[in-house]
Amino acid sequence: MQRLLNNRNFLGLLFMLPASALLLIFLTYPLGLGTWLGFTDAKIGRAGVWVGLDNFAFLIGDSVALLSLFNTLFYTVVASIAKFVLGLWLALLLNKHLPFKAFLRAIVLLPFIVPTALSAIAFWWLYDAQFSVLSWTLTKFGLIDRYIDFLGDPWNARLSTIAANIWRGVPFIAICLLAGLQTISPSLYEAAALDGASPWQRFRYVTLPLLTPIIAVVMTFSVLFTFTDFQLIYVLTRGGPLNATHLMATLSFQRAIPGGSLGEGAALATLMIPFLLSAILFSYFGLQRRAWQQGGKD
Amino acid sequence: MKQDDISTQGMGYLESLPRRVVTVYLPLGVFLVVLLFPFYWMAVTSFKPNGELLSREGNPFWVIEPTLAHFKKLLFDTPYPEWMLNTVIVSVVSTFASLAASVFAAYAIERLRFRGSKQVGLAIFLAYLVPPSILFIPLATIVFNLGIFDTRWALILTYPTFLIPFCTWLLMGYFRTIPFELEECALIDGATRWQILVKIILPLAVPGLISAGIFAFTLSWNEFIYALTFVSSSEVKTVPVGVITELVEGDVYHWGALMAGALLGSLPVAVMYSFFVEYYVSGMTGAVKE
Numbered sequence: 001m002q003r004l005l006n007n008r009n010f011l012g013l014l015f016m017l018p019a020s021a022l023l024l025i026f027l028t029y030p031l032g033l034g035t036w037l038g039f040t041d042a043k044i045g046r047a048g049v050w051v052g053l054d055n056f057a058f059l060i061g062d063s064v065a066l067l068s069l070f071n072t073l074f075y076t077v078v079a080s081i082a083k084f085v086l087g088l089w090l091a092l093l094l095n096k097h098l099p100f101k102a103f104l105r106a107i108v109l110l111p112f113i114v115p116t117a118l119s120a121i122a123f124w125w126l127y128d129a130q131f132s133v134l135s136w137t138l139t140k141f142g143l144i145d146r147y148i149d150f151l152g153d154p155w156n157a158r159l160s161t162i163a164a165n166i167w168r169g170v171p172f173i174a175i176c177l178l179a180g181l182q183t184i185s186p187s188l189y190e191a192a193a194l195d196g197a198s199p200w201q202r203f204r205y206v207t208l209p210l211l212t213p214i215i216a217v218v219m220t221f222s223v224l225f226t227f228t229d230f231q232l233i234y235v236l237t238r239g240g241p242l243n244a245t246h247l248m249a250t251l252s253f254q255r256a257i258p259g260g261s262l263g264e265g266a267a268l269a270t271l272m273i274p275f276l277l278s279a280i281l282f283s284y285f286g287l288q289r290r291a292w293q294q295g296g297k298d
Numbered sequence: 299m300k301q302d303d304i305s306t307q308g309m310g311y312l313e314s315l316p317r318r319v320v321t322v323y324l325p326l327g328v329f330l331v332v333l334l335f336p337f338y339w340m341a342v343t344s345f346k347p348n349g350e351l352l353s354r355e356g357n358p359f360w361v362i363e364p365t366l367a368h369f370k371k372l373l374f375d376t377p378y379p380e381w382m383l384n385t386v387i388v389s390v391v392s393t394f395a396s397l398a399a400s401v402f403a404a405y406a407i408e409r410l411r412f413r414g415s416k417q418v419g420l421a422i423f424l425a426y427l428v429p430p431s432i433l434f435i436p437l438a439t440i441v442f443n444l445g446i447f448d449t450r451w452a453l454i455l456t457y458p459t460f461l462i463p464f465c466t467w468l469l470m471g472y473f474r475t476i477p478f479e480l481e482e483c484a485l486i487d488g489a490t491r492w493q494i495l496v497k498i499i500l501p502l503a504v505p506g507l508i509s510a511g512i513f514a515f516t517l518s519w520n521e522f523i524y525a526l527t528f529v530s531s532s533e534v535k536t537v538p539v540g541v542i543t544e545l546v547e548g549d550v551y552h553w554g555a556l557m558a559g560a561l562l563g564s565l566p567v568a569v570m571y572s573f574f575v576e577y578y579v580s581g582m583t584g585a586v587k588e
Binding site for chain 2: 090108117266
């Protein structure tokens with residue numbers, strides 16, 4: 001017994017047991033089950049039978065599903081680019097010599113740590129068609145003469161939800177990039193400045209290359225979480241108006257849980273996997289090529 | 299002129315004040331206002347009487363007659379306290395369970411180096427990338443078949459799916475920084491693996507454990523889609539789901555009560571966060587940096 005407990009393979013297995021049991025039952029198995037459900041006509045309360053590619057064929061011909069694909073891509077691309085630019089900017093600002101630096105850094109992260117569902121309610125109230133304080137302010141300044149229907153018009157709703165997503169995501173990106181910026185030695189900038197590099201050149205040829213590895217990881221996370229976003233849309237619009245803000249995640253929830261078609265919802269969720277995989281692979285190979293930047297081999 | 303706007307701490311003193319105001323303080327101020335305004339608005343709304351909320355006259359940015367009516371309504375006329383209790387129970391139990399499982403897993407992967415530990419480490423990282431929005435449908439059927447649908451167990455058992463990968467990954471990074479020599483000394487002195495873990499590794503890993511714990515607690519407090527799907531009775535709902543599904547019924551939105559609910563629901567994580575900012579930030583950035 002004693003010898004067995006000192007055997008690294010046996011002990012490793014024993015130590016891995018709780019974590020791997022939970023993950024196998026509640027993560028790996030559902031992942032497989034979800035894919036399988038996508039090929040069945042399961043409904044709530046009724047096990048499905050195999051229907052092959054029927055669900056997928058139906059979804060490809062379904063204008064709402066196609067719209068949700070478009071919305072998801074639009075939402076992900078626009079929000080991710082904006083979050084990256086603003087997050088990098090905020091990180092560069094926070095990296096300067098500032099009074100109350102630690103305090104500033106702490107409060108900047110607030111939007112990220114507060115439950116999204118709850119902060120989304122605040123946005124819902126800010127976007128209210130009749131009582132929006134944003135409209136109120138713009139009217140007082142004379143910029144608009146009628147209150148903006150933030151969530152009632154398809155394009156307004158898309159942009160409003162994207163704005164809320166950006167608000168929530170910028171702090172995360174900024175704080176992660178700030179951690180990366182702090183590892184860059186100031187002497188590199190001094191050397192570059194002595195060589196006559198302009199501020200832009202210092203940013204482009206010193207900051208950016210050294211930050212690329214962390215940018216790749218942070219943006220992968222950001223893209224993954226934006227692509228599969230659910231809470232914001234569910235709280236703000238429930239996919240409306242006219243399905244204009246339905247993302248694949250919210251549509252699959254609506255089809256599967258209130259709608260009862262587990263199979264169809266699962267098929268929609270399965271359709272997200274190729275996009276997620278390509279995002280991960282893209283960043284993985286992006287990272288690999290730049291191993292030297294972290295002091296690794298080329 | 300060239301040196302005037304050098305943008306690093308090391309050379310920051312070369313910048314003139316007016317220039318700093320325009321390039322640093324002004325944009326930073328705008329960022330802060332935009333990032334914090336929704337919270338201010340949440341707070342102001344929750345203290346406003348209904349009359350003030352629905353009038354377009356006057357300055358909406360301030361409260362003229364603050365009232366606690368919304369909080370009173372929330373705490374005494376709705377199941378809000380119950381939701382709060384549920385959220386606390388579910389978050390605390392799933393956090394501690396995940397932390398315990400993760401300590402063993404991370405130690406095994408990082409230090410026991412059993413056969414295949416590298417692959418298992420990679421699998422843990424990939425598990426971290428699986429988003430809940432593609433798992434909730436199959437998980438709902440599993441939860442239903444296990445007979446724990448609409449109970450707290452449904453949440454306590456499913457939250458570890460995103461907590462364990464995260465905590466394990468974080469702790470793996472942390473354990474890596476603890477010198478091997480300490481363990482070798484202990485082994486020579488005749489300590490068992492269990493003794494090494496409990497008496498040497500864990501005391502040294504306390505900061506890592508706090509980081510992982512705080513982060514896991516906020517993640518489970520903020521969880522929404524599982525709680526929305528696996529629970530339907532009011533008595534077992536969590537705060538985010540309860541506020542969204544039960545306070546938003548009907549055509550007339552009770553904005554005051556909604557904002558009060560959002561404020562109270564955000565407060566525990568915000569307080570927790572303010573005490574452990576450094577741990578939280580190192581947890582977040584550590585998980586990304588690896």
